[in-house]
Amino acid sequence: MAIRNGTRAGLIFGFIMVFLILIGVPETINVILQEATTNIDVETGQVINTAAFLFVMGVVAGFAAARKEEPDPLSGAVLSGLIAGLITGATTGLMIIILRSLALSEIDLREYLDKLSPTAIESLALRLSPILAGGAHVLIFALSGATGGLLNWIGRGPWRGPVGQMISNTRDRLARLPIVAQAQNSPITRYVVWAAVIAVVMIVPQFLNDYWSFVLGTVGIYVIMGLGLNIVVGMAGLLDLGNVAFFAVGAYTVGLLTAPEPVGVLWDFWTALIFGIVLAGLAGVILGVPVLRLRGDYLAIVTLGLGEIIRILIRSDLLKDFTGGPRGVRDISGPSLFGLEIGSERTFLYFILVGIFLLIFVTIRLKNSRVGRAWIAMREDETVAQAMGINTLNYKLLAFGMGAAFAGLGGVLFASRNQFTGPEDHTLLVSINVLAVVIVGGMNSIPGVILGAFALKGLPEILRQLDEYRVLVFGGLLVVMMILRPEGLWPSQRTRLQFSDEDEPVPIELSSATSAAPTPIKADVEEQKQAATR
Amino acid sequence: MRQVLSVDSIHTFYGNIHALQGISLEVNEGEIVTLIGGNGAGKSTTLNTICGVVHAREGQVVFEGEDITTLPSHDIVLKGITQSPEGRRIFARLSVLENLTLGAYTRRDRAEFKRNLELVFELFPRLKERQTQFGGTLSGGEQQMLAIGRAMMAQPRLLLLDEPSMGLAPILVQEIFTIIDRLNREGTTILLVEQNAQIALSISDRGYVLQAGQIVLTGSGQELLTNPMVREAYLGEL
Numbered sequence: 001m002a003i004r005n006g007t008r009a010g011l012i013f014g015f016i017m018v019f020l021i022l023i024g025v026p027e028t029i030n031v032i033l034q035e036a037t038t039n040i041d042v043e044t045g046q047v048i049n050t051a052a053f054l055f056v057m058g059v060v061a062g063f064a065a066a067r068k069e070e071p072d073p074l075s076g077a078v079l080s081g082l083i084a085g086l087i088t089g090a091t092t093g094l095m096i097i098i099l100r101s102l103a104l105s106e107i108d109l110r111e112y113l114d115k116l117s118p119t120a121i122e123s124l125a126l127r128l129s130p131i132l133a134g135g136a137h138v139l140i141f142a143l144s145g146a147t148g149g150l151l152n153w154i155g156r157g158p159w160r161g162p163v164g165q166m167i168s169n170t171r172d173r174l175a176r177l178p179i180v181a182q183a184q185n186s187p188i189t190r191y192v193v194w195a196a197v198i199a200v201v202m203i204v205p206q207f208l209n210d211y212w213s214f215v216l217g218t219v220g221i222y223v224i225m226g227l228g229l230n231i232v233v234g235m236a237g238l239l240d241l242g243n244v245a246f247f248a249v250g251a252y253t254v255g256l257l258t259a260p261e262p263v264g265v266l267w268d269f270w271t272a273l274i275f276g277i278v279l280a281g282l283a284g285v286i287l288g289v290p291v292l293r294l295r296g297d298y299l300a301i302v303t304l305g306l307g308e309i310i311r312i313l314i315r316s317d318l319l320k321d322f323t324g325g326p327r328g329v330r331d332i333s334g335p336s337l338f339g340l341e342i343g344s345e346r347t348f349l350y351f352i353l354v355g356i357f358l359l360i361f362v363t364i365r366l367k368n369s370r371v372g373r374a375w376i377a378m379r380e381d382e383t384v385a386q387a388m389g390i391n392t393l394n395y396k397l398l399a400f401g402m403g404a405a406f407a408g409l410g411g412v413l414f415a416s417r418n419q420f421t422g423p424e425d426h427t428l429l430v431s432i433n434v435l436a437v438v439i440v441g442g443m444n445s446i447p448g449v450i451l452g453a454f455a456l457k458g459l460p461e462i463l464r465q466l467d468e469y470r471v472l473v474f475g476g477l478l479v480v481m482m483i484l485r486p487e488g489l490w491p492s493q494r495t496r497l498q499f500s501d502e503d504e505p506v507p508i509e510l511s512s513a514t515s516a517a518p519t520p521i522k523a524d525v526e527e528q529k530q531a532a533t534r
Numbered sequence: 535m536r537q538v539l540s541v542d543s544i545h546t547f548y549g550n551i552h553a554l555q556g557i558s559l560e561v562n563e564g565e566i567v568t569l570i571g572g573n574g575a576g577k578s579t580t581l582n583t584i585c586g587v588v589h590a591r592e593g594q595v596v597f598e599g600e601d602i603t604t605l606p607s608h609d610i611v612l613k614g615i616t617q618s619p620e621g622r623r624i625f626a627r628l629s630v631l632e633n634l635t636l637g638a639y640t641r642r643d644r645a646e647f648k649r650n651l652e653l654v655f656e657l658f659p660r661l662k663e664r665q666t667q668f669g670g671t672l673s674g675g676e677q678q679m680l681a682i683g684r685a686m687m688a689q690p691r692l693l694l695l696d697e698p699s700m701g702l703a704p705i706l707v708q709e710i711f712t713i714i715d716r717l718n719r720e721g722t723t724i725l726l727v728e729q730n731a732q733i734a735l736s737i738s739d740r741g742y743v744l745q746a747g748q749i750v751l752t753g754s755g756q757e758l759l760t761n762p763m764v765r766e767a768y769l770g771e772l
């Protein structure tokens with residue numbers, strides 16, 4: 001077992017390592033780490049950083065290899081980790097022997113792959129001669145692989161039994177204390193938690209420079225759009241691929257109303273903001289009327305076309321005098337508060353954060369309301385929802401309009417922060433990104449949308465060092481993520497049910513109107529299972 | 535006896551398929567009326583035409599003196615007709631309580647809601663025990679109870695039940711029909727569709743036999759139970 005698991009993980013990680021080396025990931029990490037740790041000289045840093053990177057990868061490989069091992073003999077887990085490490089190390093070691101030899105004989109590999117610069121190879125070889133470098137790789141990976149296996153064993157090994165028991169016992173006992181139970185049910189606890197979250201989030205920007213404030217601002221704008229699309233797709237179950245249309249309405253509303261050209265009415269930002277949201281929402285409702293009679297795939301295709309039509313319209317010569325055509329709209333004004341310009345990226349980030357908190361509040365209220373229930377019912381079974389007395393067309397329009405209004409706000413913020421908007425800001429890619437935010441994060445889950453926005457708009461910025469391979473790595477990460485967590489990063493309880501085994505009931509606690517005593521669901525499930533086997 | 539529902543020679547189509555070819559029937563206040571018939575006879579289509587899921591091309595559906603033929607289904611619920619549909623179709627990813635809450639969607643009065651909920655829980659104590667569980671995790675019998683309970687939450691003046699015994703063990707069928715009978719005794723008017731003709735007719739005041747979109751026979755529950763044609767075709771006797 002150990003040999004097979006180890007070999008499989010070793011081959012997979014060997015392959016991954018070769019790929020990462022070819023696209024220059026180790027060197028990028030080296031550069032990032034060097035920037036972070038200024039007090040070590042470059043050469044030592046080069047060796048330490050690379051070795052650390054290799055070690056971490058080896059630990060991951062060993063951990064992965066040991067995952068399928070039996071919990072009991074420690075040797076199984078460590079052995080499979082060791083084997084995985086050896087194979088990974090042999091692969092990269094072989095590669096580094098070749099690369100290092102070639103580099104030392106003055107062959108410039110950048111002609112073939114531009115990430116294989118002499119310095120990159122030097123770091124990878126830990127500044128050693130080819131053969132020693134190969135050996136070092138094998139050694140590092142063997143050690144780290146075994147460590148990974150050991151860590152895996154510790155994570156779930158036999159010792160976990162009594163200690164784990166103790167922890168869960170303590171937790172149960174704590175939960176049964178009257179004070180704790182009371183605190184859990186009291187709204188005050190909820191307010192305190194929210195206040196703490198808001199406080200922490202509001203402090204964070206103080207530690208960010210302009211660049212990261214900008215990046216987080218972009219993430220924030222996608223959170224806003226994601227929250228909107230989540231209402232449409234997640235709650236109401238309408239697959240909308242034309243979100244960018246309403247983003248564009250918001251962006252162009254603020255642009256045209258506040259910029260000196262081409263319209264030049266020079267309105268105040270706040271008025272334009274309200275107009276942007278309202279107009280986008282209205283556009284959603286108006287466009288929704290013909291579109292929302294369609295179901296499923298048709299709806300997706302038509303909304304997709306809708307987004308493109310808007311983009312083509314705004315860049316057309318026909319509307320050039322009103323929209324600025326391909327050149328877009330410049331000098332869009334930003335918000336000001338009590339006469340103070342919100343100019344810096346950081347203050348703008350605060351502005352976006354306030355918007356996010358407001359929208360989260362609205363979303364939560366909607367979710368637990370009659371409207372939210374109607375949306376969910378409609379998503380689950382439209383015919384039956386109608387038979388419950390739900391006017392599904394109206395509710396679809398409402399969802400579409402709300403999603404559009406949120407997207408409109410996103411557009412307003414985006415255009416006013418960049419002080420510019422043009423047709424290229426409003427491509428299909430925006431819709432797809434927002435949809436990806438919702439799906440990657442986890443449908444119908446607010447924390448999911450936030451995580452999704454970080455993964456999709458924040459991660460690429462962190463990977464920016466990878467230049468042209470950024471998208472490739474990013475795509476790879478997305479694929480891995482969706483394989484590991486198909487239900488999203490932070491799915492809602494309902495989605496979890498859909499992705500869990502069908503015959504494994506997921507008991508949940510939802511607030512009950514009659515506030516009856518909690519039911520012994522566990523026992524019932526057992527009973528059911530026994531009945532089924534009888 | 536006051537007439538609650540009168541269906542007057544309705545014709546319903548699915549595209550070119552002429553599913554209902556002039557069905558007429560009526561239901562009086564306080565009755566249980568059963569439609570029996572083979573697969574594809576048009577039983578579900580009849581119920582769906584009454585509650586507006588599909589619409590008749592010809593003919594009329596009159597409920598409490600009002601023509602509801604062309605009303606959309608969400609308006610018909612407001613008039614007082616609800617259905618427990620074929621195959622139950624409960625919301626699998628919603629809790630039992632949420633399913634029931636949705637059933638009461640048209641009833642906005644909170645006190646009334648609580649009363650109806652108590653009523654349903656009293657009828658189906660098992661639903662009360664499982665109110666926080668997801669609908670999809672219930673057993674078949676419990677799902678049927680939930681479907682009926684959900685339909686009852688709107689306090690219907692006419693309850694449509696489409697094959698409540700479908701796929702249930704005999705003992706559960708008995709249990710469900712006992713409850714249907716009780717519901718009726720407590721004042722709910724019921725139009726029932728069943729394949730299980732024996733048990734359905736035995737609790738029914740009247741019945742109709744449907745064949746290929748037409749009504750071929752009608753009579754009291756007892757009459758139909760003893761009718762040779764019914765016995766042969768639907769009760770499996772020769």
Ligand SMILES: Nc1ncnc2c1ncn2[C@@H]1O[C@H](COP(=O)(O)OP(=O)(O)O)[C@@H](O)[C@H]1O
Pocket residue numbers: 548551553571572573574575576577578579580
């Ligand atoms: N959605 C539909 N589309 C097309 N034909 C349908 C549809 N539903 C039912 N039918 C047809 O209408 C006829 C009556 O069906 P139905 O009312 O479901 O019968 P029953 O409930 O008595 O089994 C059948 O011939 C069936 O094939």
Ligand SMILES: [Mg+2]
Pocket residue numbers: 577578579620
């Ligand atoms: Mg049927």
